Amino acid sequence: MKVILTQEVSGLGTPGDIIEVKDGYGRNYLLPQGFAIAWSKGAEKQVTVIKRARDAREIRDLGHANEVKAQLEGLKVSLSARAGDGGRLFGSITPAEVVDAVKAAGGPALDRRRLELSGHIKALGAHQVRVRLHPDVTAKFDVNVVRSK
Known part of the structure; x- marks a missing residue:
């Protein structure tokens, strides 16, 4: 299952990352907790908005x-x-x-x-x-x- 992370998940990635996870993990944990959204072409366009917001509050270097x-x-x-x-x-x-x-x-x-x-x-x-x-x-x-x- 392909998902787009909306929050940082330890061991998986940061907001805006598109990752592949097992179906049960995505369906039963990541999506209901609000840590990720299901991947689609429209949702992929939201990745730039998520990354821009992350860069604003991210420690620079x-x-x-x-x-x-x-x-x-x-x-x-x-x-x-x-x-x-x-x-x-x-x-x-x-x-x-x-x-x-x-x-x-x-x-x-x-x-x-x-x-x-x-x-x-x-x-x-x-x-x-x-x-x-x-x-x-x-x-x-x-x-x-x-x-x-």
């Missing part, structure tokens, strides 16, 4: 990715959340909340889909977050979750 990495790794990111007596959060910290905290700490604007959390953040303390900035560059930084007052 390897040098720019390394600059953003250096900026992120020197950043102190802190989030406050409600927690119980044992330090366990009521709910969990989402990637969107991490992106907002990075921006509030003076960091660059990130795409939440590029964040790689090591499981859900459900406890107080320091947690390591990875960000795929470029295919060759991954930044790591710590997010400190503190109890809100």
Whole structure:
């Protein structure tokens, strides 16, 4: 089955890529989740629009990715959340909340889909977050979750 990716899918490609996948994977996962659209001649024309939008928010090159990495790794990111007596959060910290905290700490604007959390953040303390900035560059930084007052 031929599909056009609308979002970045780890191991498959980036938005606008036309790829061939197994029928069940495309029909049961990629299409219902909105990660891809079925390929057609008309849909292929939309690829240029998707790629143009991706280029606008994409990190320009390897040098720019390394600059953003250096900026992120020197950043102190802190989030406050409600927690119980044992330090366990009521709910969990989402990637969107991490992106907002990075921006509030003076960091660059990130795409939440590029964040790689090591499981859900459900406890107080320091947690390591990875960000795929470029295919060759991954930044790591710590997010400190503190109890809100």
